[in-house]
Amino acid sequence: MSEIPVIKAALLGAGTVGSGVYQILEWQKEEMPKKLGAVVRLKKILVRDTKKQREGMDSSLFTDNWKEILEDPEIQIVIEVMGGIEPARTYITEALQAGKHVVTANKDLLAEHGKEVLDAAAEHGCDLMFEAAVAGGIPIIRPLKQCLAANHLTEVMGIVNGTTNYILTKMTADHMEFSEALALATELGYAEADPTADIEGYDAARKVAIMASIAFNSRVTFQDVHTEGITKITAGDIAYAAELGMVIKLLGVARNTETGIEVGVYPMLIPREHPLAGVNDSFNAVFVHGDAVDDAMFQGRGAGKLPTASAVMGDVFEIARDLRAGSTGRINCTCYKELRLKPAEEMENRYFIRMQVEDQPGVLASIASVFGNHHVSIAQVIQKSVSGGVAELVVITDKVVERHFRDALLIMGEMSIVKEISSVLRVYTQNH
Structure with missing residues (x-):
C-alpha cells in the first residue's frame, strides 16, 4: 500500500x-x-x-x-x-x-x-x-460561488448575528425590554463585554457586504452598507408587531435591482409566515432568491x-x-461587474412609525396630509388612547422612496400636534 x-x-x-x-x-x-x-x-x-x-x-x-x-x-x-x-x-x-x-x-x-x-x-x-x-457553521459562501452560480441572484437577506437575534427573541418571547435582554445575553456569553459591533449592526453589515459582493458579482464594502442597530427597539414596538402579525428581526438585506444594488442592515418587521421569522435564539439563517432556484434558505449555528x-x-x-x-486557484474573485450602489435616500421600503400625538379631532387628517404631500401612501393605522390627552398612533406605509419619507418625518417633527416620534422601523416586503 x-x-x-x-x-x-x-x-x-x-x-x-x-x-x-x-x-x-x-x-x-x-x-x-x-x-x-x-x-x-x-x-x-x-x-x-x-x-x-x-x-x-x-x-x-x-x-x-x-x-x-x-x-x-x-x-x-x-x-x-x-x-x-x-x-x-x-x-x-x-x-x-x-x-x-x-x-x-x-x-x-x-x-x-x-x-x-x-x-x-x-x-x-x-x-x-x-x-x-x-x-x-452555515455553508453560504460556497453555495453562492458554486452551487448557485447558474442563477442571476436578485436578493440575499438574513439573520447573520446571533447576539442580536437572541436579544430580540427574548424581548419577543419574554416581553423583556432591550436592556434586560442584553444583560441576559451578556451573562450567558452570547454578547461580548463590549457588544457595540453586534447591537449597532456593524458585525452583520460586514457579513452582508461579503455576501452581496459574491451574490451580485460586484464589489460591496462595509462602508457601502447602510446600518442601523437594535438599541432603540422597545417592548412596545414588539407588541405592535405581534398585533400586525409580524416579528422584529435585525436583517441584512441586499437586493440587485434594475437601478443598482441596495444593501442595508436594519431592524425590520417581517411577516410571521416568512421562514426567517421562526429563526430564534442565537441561530442564523440566510435566504436567497434566484431566477432559476427560486427561494432557498440556509440555517444553523452562526458562531461558536x-x-x-x-x-x-x-x-x-x-x-x-x-x-x-493539481487544480488550485480555480475560483478567486467573482466581482467581474461594476454595478451602481444605490445611496440610502434612493432605497424603497415600507415603514412602521409609532408616534405620540394630541388626542383631538383632525390630527390623523393633518398627518395623512403631510404624508400625501411627500408621496407617502398610508396602508394601515392603529390608534390607542393614552392618558393626559395624548394618543399613541401607529402608521404603516406602502412602499416609499426613503428621501420622501424622511422629508415627511422632518415636517411632522415640527408640528405642535406631534408630541414625539417614538419609533421608525422598516417593514420587509418581497421584491419578487
Missing part, C-alpha cells in the same frame, strides 16, 4: 476558533485519508505567548515568529483565525505571495480589503477560502467554537483536494 501524502499547514491564532480547528483535525485523523487521499497535519501554530499553556494543544508546535511559517517551504496551507485587520492582512498577503494557500474566518478584513487579498490569490494561483467569515471551526476545516479539506488534483 502506497504511503498517504501529508499536507502541512500552519494555524495563526490559538483562541476559541483556533482550538476548535485543532480539535477537528484530531477528530478527523482516521478519516482524512479516505476523504482527501491525504492527511492534513499542523506543523506550526502562531501565538503571542509560546509559554502559555493551551489545553489539549501540542505546545511544541507554538511559535511567535511569523517568518518561521512564511519561509517554511513544507507549509502549504495557512489557516488564519486571529481576527482583526492587522497583522492578519499582512500575513495573508505575504502567505499568498509566497505561494501558500489561505483559509480565513476574518470578516473585518474581507469586508474592507477583500479585493486586495483576492487579487493576490489570483496573481499567485492560490486558493483563498473564507466560508467561516459570514455565518459560522466548533460551528466556525467546521466551516474553516471544510475549506482546508477543499484546498487539500485541490492540491491533490
Whole structure:
C-alpha cells in the first residue's frame, strides 16, 4: 500500500476558533485519508505567548515568529483565525505571495480589503477560502460561488448575528425590554463585554457586504452598507408587531435591482409566515432568491467554537483536494461587474412609525396630509388612547422612496400636534 501524502499547514491564532480547528483535525485523523487521499497535519501554530499553556494543544508546535511559517517551504496551507485587520492582512498577503494557500474566518478584513487579498490569490494561483467569515457553521459562501452560480441572484437577506437575534427573541418571547435582554445575553456569553459591533449592526453589515459582493458579482464594502442597530427597539414596538402579525428581526438585506444594488442592515418587521421569522435564539439563517432556484434558505449555528471551526476545516479539506488534483486557484474573485450602489435616500421600503400625538379631532387628517404631500401612501393605522390627552398612533406605509419619507418625518417633527416620534422601523416586503 502506497504511503498517504501529508499536507502541512500552519494555524495563526490559538483562541476559541483556533482550538476548535485543532480539535477537528484530531477528530478527523482516521478519516482524512479516505476523504482527501491525504492527511492534513499542523506543523506550526502562531501565538503571542509560546509559554502559555493551551489545553489539549501540542505546545511544541507554538511559535511567535511569523517568518518561521512564511519561509517554511513544507507549509502549504495557512489557516488564519486571529481576527482583526492587522497583522492578519499582512500575513495573508505575504502567505499568498509566497505561494501558500489561505483559509480565513476574518470578516473585518474581507469586508474592507477583500479585493486586495483576492487579487493576490489570483496573481499567485492560490486558493483563498473564507466560508467561516459570514455565518459560522452555515455553508453560504460556497453555495453562492458554486452551487448557485447558474442563477442571476436578485436578493440575499438574513439573520447573520446571533447576539442580536437572541436579544430580540427574548424581548419577543419574554416581553423583556432591550436592556434586560442584553444583560441576559451578556451573562450567558452570547454578547461580548463590549457588544457595540453586534447591537449597532456593524458585525452583520460586514457579513452582508461579503455576501452581496459574491451574490451580485460586484464589489460591496462595509462602508457601502447602510446600518442601523437594535438599541432603540422597545417592548412596545414588539407588541405592535405581534398585533400586525409580524416579528422584529435585525436583517441584512441586499437586493440587485434594475437601478443598482441596495444593501442595508436594519431592524425590520417581517411577516410571521416568512421562514426567517421562526429563526430564534442565537441561530442564523440566510435566504436567497434566484431566477432559476427560486427561494432557498440556509440555517444553523452562526458562531461558536466548533460551528466556525467546521466551516474553516471544510475549506482546508477543499484546498487539500485541490492540491491533490493539481487544480488550485480555480475560483478567486467573482466581482467581474461594476454595478451602481444605490445611496440610502434612493432605497424603497415600507415603514412602521409609532408616534405620540394630541388626542383631538383632525390630527390623523393633518398627518395623512403631510404624508400625501411627500408621496407617502398610508396602508394601515392603529390608534390607542393614552392618558393626559395624548394618543399613541401607529402608521404603516406602502412602499416609499426613503428621501420622501424622511422629508415627511422632518415636517411632522415640527408640528405642535406631534408630541414625539417614538419609533421608525422598516417593514420587509418581497421584491419578487
